[in-house]
Each structure stands twice: as C-alpha cells, then as structure tokens.
Amino acid sequence: MFKPLGDSALLVQLGDEINPIINHRVHALNALLQNTNGILETVPAYCTLLVHYDLDFTYQQIKNIIQEKMNQVNDSFQKTARRHEVPVRYGQGQNDLEIISSTLKLSIQEIIKIHSEKEYQIYMMGFTPGFPYMGILDSRLEMPRLQTPRTSVQAGSVAIAGSQTGIYPLDSPGGWHLLGWTTLKLFDPTSETPFLFSPGDTVKFIPEA
C-alpha cells in the first residue's frame, strides 16, 4: 500500500480501479494530510496519493504519519468540495460531434443530453496546469482517443475519452474527442485564485446556445 517514489516521495495506493468511492477516499486522506509537519506537497490521482516529504523526516516516520491519518478516513467524509456549473457551446468551434454521432449511433442531441445530464467528480488534475480528469462518463459515450492527436486544441474545449470527460485549460496538443467549448477560464496564473477547480470538486455541464 505504501511504496517509495524516489528518495523524497511516497506513493499511497488505496485501490486499483477507477471508482468514485476509492477516489473519494484519496481526497479524504489528502485533506487530512494538508498542513501536516513533514509533508511538503501531495498529488491526488484516481486511486493513489503521492506524498512529497521533507528530508528531515525518514521514510518510516512519514509512513507512520500517513498510516495514522488513514485510520481517520471514512466514507462519510465531506470535503469542502465545490460544485461548478460549466456552460458549454456544444458543436461550436473545433469539435468531433459528427464523428462521435456516427461512431456511437447517437444523434447529436442525444450526445449533448447524455453528456450534460450527469454531475461529474474531478478525480484528479494533470496533463497541463488546471486540466480536470472527470468521470464517470455514461458508457454510451465511450470513445477511444484520437488515432492521431491534434497538435493544437483550443483552450476551453470540452472533451471525452474512454470513461472520462475533461476540459482543456490551455491551447495544447490533445488526443481526446471534442464536444464543444466553454468560455470559462480554468487557469489564470495571474489571478489570486489561479485555478477554477480543485481535485474532488464536482462539475455539471449546462448546454448553451
């Protein structure tokens, strides 16, 4: 369950599948470890938490600290998670709605309805600053990644891949299928609050004309 990742980080494994309950435990443990002596920074992911620690502490000491906090994790934990509404212009700008429609045998209206019906959990952030990996996507919308990633996806693009959905915060290359885009700014390095979302938050897409 605990594995070293180099000489100054430790990986805590809480499961081995993409599952909202396991991910919820990751965020619960992550919250309990904030402002803990010896712990410099944490990186929550789907079913793991990476803990960067201070070298004034030994690996064993850090392991003990985390173990103790893990005993306090329970499934009723309520993170101070926020809920975000994200307006999406489906089918506008760069998008793959027609390809998705013909691949999945769904009308564009059905795709929009299914995608915007659910509330998604932000499992983790990565890839580029501010990119939220969200799930679980309705299985009717599961698409593989693009065979050839786009060299440039515009910031704000709302995308899907496998059982996940995400939003590109920056103009960047990208291999996910695009549904449309949002005018919300997910990452603004000059702002007091540079990131719109935090891992563990929930997101609801609102179709916009």
Add this chain to the structure above:
Amino acid sequence: MLKVIDASGFISFQDLGRRGYQSFGVPVSGAMDWFAYQSANYLVGNSEDSTVIEIGLGEITFQAKQDCVLAVTGAGYEVQNYIWTFPLWTSFYVRAGWHVQIKKTSGGNWAYLAIAGGFDVPQVLGSSSTYIRGGLGNAIQAGDVLQSGKPSTELTKLATRDFPVQKHIQYSQTPMIEVISGPQRDRFDNTFFENEYTLSKSFDRMGYRLEGKAIESSDKTELISEGMTMGSIQITNQGQPIVMMADSPTTGGYPKIANVIKADLPLLAQCESGNSKIRFREVDVEEAQEKYRMMMKGIGNGK
C-alpha cells in the same frame, strides 16, 4: 544588468522550482541540474533560491551594462569574452561594456549563469522558473535586458571564488546512476539493470528518452494514471525507458520501474545524446537520502 546580444537553444530562467501546485497539474520545473544551479548561486553569494539562467544545448552572448560578478557552472560549456576564457565553477568580475559568451562544447547539456544579486524576474505561482509548455514565464531572446538584484556584499569580495566541484560530483558520459525501485518494479526482470543505455535524440526539459535493450514486462495491465516526479523512469509499451525531468507532468500512466535518486539527477541530466553509456543500480531510500544530504552540505560550506 545584462543585454542579450544573441541566444540559441533552450535558454530560460530557473530557480528552485514551483512548489505547491502539483495537485493542480503544474510541473515543478526548476533547474535540470540542481547541483550546478545551487553551486552557481553559492559562488556569487546569492541565497539558494535565487534566479539563474539555464542554458541548454545552445549559446548566449550578452553585454554587461554595469560592473557585475558572474559564475557559470554545469557541464559541456565554455565561457569567454573574446580575449580570454573564464573557468566554470569560479566567480569572475565583469566590467561594464564587456561582451561574454557562453557556448556549448561537449561533455554535458546544461550550464547555469548566476549573477551576484540574482536575476530580477517576476514570479508566477511562487516561482520564476520558466515553463514554456504551460505558458509560465518567458524564454530569453536576443535584445532582452536582464535586470538583477542587489549583491549580498561588495563585488570585489564575491569575485574569484571557486568551488571544488570534483570533490562532490564527477560528471561523466559513462555514469553509474543510482535509483530506487519504482512502484511497478515487479512487472520487470533485471534487463534494465544489466544493460547500458544511451540518451536518444528525443530529450528535453520534460523527459529523457533512453535507447538500449528493450525491457519486457510480465504484466501488461494498463496502469491507472498516478503521481510521478522528476527522476521517475517510465517504461513505454515498446519497452523503452523515459526518465522524467524537471518539467515532468505531475501524473503519468506508464509503469515506473525505478526513480533516479536526487543526488544522481545532475549526472543523468548532463548525459549527452548518442555519446553517453549509462548504467543503473538499485539502492535503498536511506542511502540515497544520505548521499543527497552530503552534497547539500558540500555546497553550503563551499568546500
């Protein structure tokens, strides 16, 4: 104040790195060779987190607009002012008007230019480190005027300080790099540790793709993305290792066979494409931490 006359390659501002935003997907960045970075600051009397210029695979020529004290560290570079050559790992006095050129030779990839007082660069998310892919900070170009802060003491006291680099690190193109077993070590046999690898042509601040005997995996289950760090060695589906470097994404989905120890990251960073013969050896966490502490102590004392 320095005026950039000419610049090529990957030239950027770097400091200790951007900490505290990895959970939002922001790479740490910072110097590729932390030892050379910290020593450069030591040589010119700066605090350990001062901003320096990292020169990668290229060259920079600049003109001093006022008297200053500089130091260049790293491997594979030479420094000259058209009349004489300044040694690396020594601080030197530069008079207003002088031109200085830092140029790639061989035996390394990265050099660090520190100025007494540090480069005065705006911070983004708590760091001056340039992270081009994420649009944080700026690249350095011809025509830029680089401001610096106030030196810690009189310039004459900071010039001609040297540093016994050989005592702490032996840059080599045939290094034995120490690593700690990674979370997915069990998926692989000992091929990686029994063969030599070289740096391929595909390398940058984000990662070093190595070439050598393919590493077979006994468990091909797709890994669910998890956190990773500078030094994480991922094995691709084709069995080739990629060592994540300073601009490493915060998470990754390939299995990690090992992690380069902090103390040896500088050695790996300076391995050249095609030319290097790199071997890897597993050590335990305690040994690795002790080696790192000794190196840090060496820089602190300048001995």
